[in-house]
Amino acid sequence: MLAEKKLDFEPQIEKTWERRPGFLALNPAGLLPVLVEDGGAALADVTAIVEYLEEISPETPLLPAEPLARAEVRRLVAWFCQKFHAEVTDHLVGEKVFRRLESGRNEPDSRRIRTGYAHIHQHLDYLGSLTERHGYLAGGLFTLADIAAAAQISAVDYVGDVPWDAHAPAKDWYARVKSRPSFRVLLADHLPGLPPPRHYADPDF
Amino acid sequence: MLAEKKLDFEPQIEKTWERRPGFLALNPAGLLPVLVEDGGAALADVTAIVEYLEEISPETPLLPAEPLARAEVRRLVAWFCQKFHAEVTDHLVGEKVFRRLESGRNEPDSRRIRTGYAHIHQHLDYLGSLTERHGYLAGGLFTLADIAAAAQISAVDYVGDVPWDAHAPAKDWYARVKSRPSFRVLLADHLPGLPPPRHYADPDF
Incomplete structure (x- = not known):
């Protein structure tokens, strides 16, 4: 989705089953995906992230209009x-x-x-x-x-x-x-x- | 959500475990909720329904603006x-x-x-x-x-x-x-x- 919208990003590997404290601080649910914005804001949950990207980057729509x-x-x-x-x-x-x-x-x-x-x-x-x-x-x-x-x-x-x-x-x-x-x-x-x-x-x- | 938005609706009971063919025609996944619009369009999946209601009825927002x-x-x-x-x-x-x-x-x-x-x-x-x-x-x-x-x-x-x-x-x-x-x-x-x-x-x- 990020690439379709031509948004720069850097993928990171996270072994969720290791339950790393630094990762749980980003998402207490302990699940992927998590998106960390340049300003430091961490977004968790796939629906939340996907709808957010669609809202902030509507120029390349990945949802229809109607x-x-x-x-x-x-x-x-x-x-x-x-x-x-x-x-x-x-x-x-x-x-x-x-x-x-x-x-x-x-x-x-x-x-x-x-x-x-x-x-x-x-x-x-x-x-x-x-x-x-x-x-x-x-x-x-x-x-x-x-x-x-x-x-x-x-x-x-x-x-x-x-x-x-x-x-x-x-x-x-x-x-x-x-x-x-x-x-x-x-x-x-x-x-x-x-x-x-x-x-x-x-x-x- | 419908009541918060003051949208008229008529709740129906559906025993999903009975897998009624008429219900599976509305949602092949066999799950609730399903929303049937007055025109007959059937919407399935809770996220799809909730985002739809927020889009068609923005006057009483149930999501913040930012x-x-x-x-x-x-x-x-x-x-x-x-x-x-x-x-x-x-x-x-x-x-x-x-x-x-x-x-x-x-x-x-x-x-x-x-x-x-x-x-x-x-x-x-x-x-x-x-x-x-x-x-x-x-x-x-x-x-x-x-x-x-x-x-x-x-x-x-x-x-x-x-x-x-x-x-x-x-x-x-x-x-x-x-x-x-x-x-x-x-x-x-x-x-x-x-x-x-x-x-x-x-x-x-």
Whole structure:
């Protein structure tokens, strides 16, 4: 979102599970994302940060203008950040990445992984049905809904678990997202010791 | 929020766990709240609905004007809707009300109830520390943060589990909320077969 709006920023790594006191002072909930402004003000909570950036930087809108259309984008943001996350990302990325990072253990729970695989197809069908006609989730405009969906899907793609071949319309949408300059920077980001599959950063995957 | 903004509405009961097809057509996520506009448009997701109402009805603002202050209110909304809900409401109201409604079973899990009791004190302290000086959570203005906090706390108070006597500043804040005309209507609402404690609807509790 910051890159789409051409706002300068410096990303920082925060291992939230270490519950660093300096980080808890910025956000007592102990969660990411947190945005620290140049003046020192710390903003916490993803909705608070996203709505703030949209308010202070309206020149490159990531929400449509009309209230009902804005509500539909926000519904889709919740769909991907909450429902897709709970049904897919939390199972697959949770087991394959976060379990290892947080505890050093490395035996994924195969039942949870199967649950993630079982749910991803209906989500990719839904995404494809929404993006097929006009290109992006809420129509022709690239919005916060596309960012939310791409954030979840890129995390699952990093562990190689997106069944692209069975979901051509969703794949076409993701190729469009991947070709945006804002997104290419994210795709260059790697976890030490856990490289992504070869197609991960390739826009022509 | 609708009553604060003096917008006419007709509440409907929806037993989401029955997954009624007509309801899933309004919100495929199967969750409440859903708002159906007079023209028939259905809005789903609490953030989408709340931001929509604030946009179409700005005359009675429930968010402050300044972007950083708006972000702080939205952070507090997330605190109560997510963190308080996960640590307190879901344990206490989940066990004492929803378990019975959804499954007809009536044996609360005492371990989950103890977890809810263990967490509520720090939340009431936090709420009291924020409201003590200026009256409401974000200062002198009654905002969405107060609505979010009161929604969680009134549900826990309905099952008699708010330790008011140990938290005078939080109690003072809740007395202010209870005396608002918008809130008195909510307090008259009862679950069949599960009456609230006597103090529940009393502003001088």
